Amino acid sequence: MTAALATTALSVRFGAFQAVRDVSLSIGAGARHALIGPNGAGKTTLVQTLTGSVKPAAGRILIGDEDVTGLSEAQRVHRGLTRTFQINQLFRNLTVLDNVLLAVLERNRRTAAFWRSVRSDRAALDEARSCLAFVNLLALADRPVAALPYGSQRLLEIAIAMAARPRVLVLDEPAAGVPAAESAAIFERIHALPTSLTVVFIEHDMGLVFRFAERITVLVAGQILTEGTPAEISADPRVREVYLGRRGNHAA
Incomplete structure (x- = not known):
């Protein structure tokens, strides 16, 4: 095998x-x-x-x-092949949801479309929310990452990694x-x-x-x-x- x-x-x-x-x-x-x-x-x-x-x-x-x-x-x-880091690499000034959403769009090679609001992509939004639900962070989706407890930031890294499928x-x-x-x-x-x-x-x-x-x-x-x-x-x-x-x- x-x-x-x-x-x-x-x-x-x-x-x-x-x-x-x-x-x-x-x-x-x-x-x-x-x-x-x-x-x-x-x-x-x-x-x-x-x-x-x-x-x-x-x-x-x-x-x-x-x-x-x-x-x-x-x-x-x-x-x-996706990884997380010993010291997290999150976008601290963005929301929890936007961190995962960017990972979904990067996987789809769509992050270069700056002329379009990333939140207009309904399918990508739904997938990002599903990743957050998996790590029990959906209720915190609209919080800035900087406001999260460190343990929740580590969970967010897993959600971002999962967004890469x-x-x-x-x-x-x-x-x-x-x-x-x-x-x-x-x-x-x-x-x-x-x-x-x-x-x-x-x-x-x-x-x-x-x-x-x-x-x-x-x-x-x-x-x-x-x-x-x-x-x-x-x-x-x-x-x-x-x-x-x-x-x-x-x-x-």
Whole structure:
């Protein structure tokens, strides 16, 4: 079966420093796949390379059967690969609804039509509202983003990502900076995403990782240490030594 997202011997260098070393991944369609590892393990660099903002020194990246290694970030979005960021990239002075609406129009390649009010597109409006309803933000549609609590802003990022109709969604610490009680609500919405959608996420909270991931890849010093189910990762003494043990023992 063709993987939804795959890499072959992917490597990234910044000068003499090798941030990612020969990483080969195969992530199946509909997977819930976590990337974990200690600080400096190369997780965010790997995500940036997968999504096109960092160029690899070697290796290949495939979305389905298509080699996208040479494509730009925008081109990969149009191939079905969308991401959220560790630090959000929202338009803070626009409303919640307009943030999602712009994502819908960008997917349809219509954001250049400045002569026409974006709110005149009824189908796009309906889709944007549907995305907001999914993350329980429809009641806040007309508020400026700057007025939202930070946890709600993180949910808005998910709505914007869904507006791109991705096949693969990459989440870089989707609950970063959010209190624990709100983190669970964010991951509950991630868990409710369509099973046809492949989700890859970075997360430091091992409780959330073991609760929501079906498969886990552990990175150390830019390399894959191991990969397996949550039960296998939790029981692996190497993982406990280099990562889990530093944060306490978390059973699957």
